[in-house]
Amino acid sequence: MRLSYNMENQEELIYIKRILEGETNLFSCFLEKYSSSIYSLIVRIIPSREDAEELVQDTFLKAFRKLVTFKGDCSFSTWLYRIAYNTAISETRKRKIILPLLDEKMMETLTDDDMDTLFERDEDEVLLQKLEIAIDQLNVEEKTLITLYYYEAKPVAEIAVVFEQTTDNIKVKLFRVRKKIYALMNQ
Template identity: 30%
Template sequence: MIETEKKAGNQRRIESREKPAWDEDHITVRLVLNESVNAYEILINKYQAPIYNLFLRMLHNREEAEELTQDAFVRAYEALPGFRFEYRFFSWLYRIAVNLALNALKKQKRFVGSEYLNNIPDEKDEKTAENKEHMKWAVDQLKDIYKAVIVLKYYQQLSYQEVAFALNIPEKKVRSRLYDARLQLKTFLERSNYY
């Protein structure tokens, strides 16, 4: 909820930390809840790309990412009656998507048949592109919970607060989990002669 103050002719917007601003997504959600189902298309068009990219970066499979993107939106639609307007719709949708991604990761076989990554690099290469691939490979070796924080923070570029909400953990835990993930990454990189 946005509280406004008029002071000496100037207007300041104070955003309450507990209640986010009433944004256009909330208006769209209200429309959908009032049985304007087609209004839901607005939300799908707006957020399908970041949600799809989240799944793609977690699972490295385009077909599965597309399927899960659809699932995420369908589930979000079904859960809309329980949507709390103190949340941002996008953060709430992210939470649904992250849960789906983590569940899918558990089922997925890792290290086999990835269409997204190249083979494990054998030696350190000075070329930036190969370093990037090396880093992506190392991220893929992480445990699911560490991979999730890395992907959300660095690839999806969410804030600490948004990552915390998506994973449903305190912000402090996000920071410590991120640090642990970095330490693990460092170990993988050292073992694969990245340095």
């Protein structure tokens, strides 16, 4: 698994080198490979499909312009996700989004067992609907975190690169997001 990941990374580095040497048409390989996953990340943050598509364009244009700065210290997809996340963040800053207020005291009293029991019940349709609504009410950072961890199945170390934070920070944030989802579901 690790070997194939490294091989993929090496292959992508070769492609990048060739693009920088003038073979611009090779960039279409990256588009084919990553445009859908970048779109599915952004569309979960920005609900309007048209706006999300525009942000995907911005993401790839930025990636192409900054390609020379990609050093290969993380995978290309992680680097792209970072650009996409920053692009989406700056777009959402322009819009005022009102998020629900939460009962902080209630959140503090939550135990791991409460959450573990609830989040393991994947057969309960009503619970799943409530979960979807709760996820919709999360802020941009939390939605991105949930998408990368649960939908894209990215390891915590790569998510840490996207957010430019430590893995411990990301673990703490994931824990808090679970708590918040629980609290939103029980409001």
